[in-house]
Amino acid sequence: MSDALGSDQSPPALLIRKLASTAQLSDRDRGAIGMLPFAVLTFPGRTSIVHEGDAPKQCCLILDGWAYRCRTLANGQRQIFAFYVPGDMPDIESLHLHVMDQGLVAIAQTTVAFVAHKDMRALIQSNTNVAMALWRDTLIDATRCRERVISLGRRQAVGRMAHLFCEMYVRLRTVALADDLRYLLPLTQAELADALGLSSVHANRSLQELRKMGLVTLHRRELIIQDWSGLATTAEFDPSYLHLI
């Protein structure tokens, strides 16, 4: 994985840039975030960052790599709810909801910065504006979740996949991890299937369909969008739900 969000790679700097991409931050806000103590840890691919059922005492910020949130059902089927990329804080909600009802898993090798809940709480107590920005961020996460509901409920396989490809492109571009209509997509087809509510066989066939339509290629984890407007059309993709400034 390459650098995200430009030059300063310190966790606070990344978080500041991320929040500033969807909300206004004052200098005082930036200063307060800059004081947050982070602990950086690296997880190998396919390992659990937070387990289903855990009650974490810290929040995490993805610095490098990808992670996903998922749950496994009784029959062994898995559903992936969301993907998280550098700049995202997948589990701010653990500040308010004490038991995680889903796990957080690193996809490729993933570097994560942890902040203790007590430090986050101190920050948001003393700094309403930052609290609002974080709240807003969780609301955007919910918006993406709703978009997934539409996909699963009302789009068929090819459209769902196209939609995911569009969303990840736009999101990765805001953290400088995609440009020129291409990005690293560190997922297996089985993981894609688990996110899209498909079997892996059908995920494979849908991907082939997108290739055949001349919209994308995916080879060795590199996704290349050959026809953005075609892809966006088959996905019925409208990026406004991402609420980027």
Place this chain on the structure above:
Amino acid sequence: MSDALGSDQSPPALLIRKLASTAQLSDRDRGAIGMLPFAVLTFPGRTSIVHEGDAPKQCCLILDGWAYRCRTLANGQRQIFAFYVPGDMPDIESLHLHVMDQGLVAIAQTTVAFVAHKDMRALIQSNTNVAMALWRDTLIDATRCRERVISLGRRQAVGRMAHLFCEMYVRLRTVALADDLRYLLPLTQAELADALGLSSVHANRSLQELRKMGLVTLHRRELIIQDWSGLATTAEFDPSYLHLI
């Protein structure tokens, strides 16, 4: 529709009870909420409370009736994301995200109390604890959305429907609108279908299947759960995601 949440039916009292059902509120918090100016309005069934694309200047609190959030796709298909019942504030997010990317529709006749954004903002600025409770509430809403993702992605029709019936029972019970394993479900089968990502024909057949299994009956808008544990089992329902205290 009958009374929700006990005796005092004023909007602030309802909101206080609702927030207190998932978070701790001090007397100061309760006092501050009590001062909120609400404007009460009643909507006939099947009318829009907030339109897709609106930028509301107020939040709403359901006092009586049901509402749902939905979006219509280009081909005319509809997806319902969530149902809201008395005590719920479906669009607190409009405080942070200024354009609604989905509409809010009254199902049966529904009474709603509106609070201006500026009053809500004043409340949460001066009262961190209330802000946290509201934030928490939006996170629980997101949790329900994720549960819907699992349903749509990994459960089949009968299980999805069973899951919705379980969820609504538990939620309505916390506002005293369900007990004795029965409640008013003011939805047509077409609306049920739009929530579950099904065609209305298949929604009908799934409902018949639940009847045939002896789990529920639904007649004249009254849902009767005949076998709770059977229903919860076919739904794989685990209420912890609702984060009720």
Place this chain on the structure above:
DNA sequence: CGAGGTTTTGACTCCACTCAATAGACGTGG
């Protein structure tokens, strides 16, 4: 009683699933 919405049924189609086998990629160690 009639009109309009809602629920139910039937027949047919098709999208997506399962099972199973093959092919390709990748990494490790001999």
Place this chain on the structure above:
DNA sequence: CCACGTCTATTGAGTGGAGTCAAAACCTCG
């Protein structure tokens, strides 16, 4: 550098869940 095991991707054949279309039965209410 090749052999091997292990993932991952691909293909085929058969099945089944859910969709579509259309008509009939049923409320409900003016």
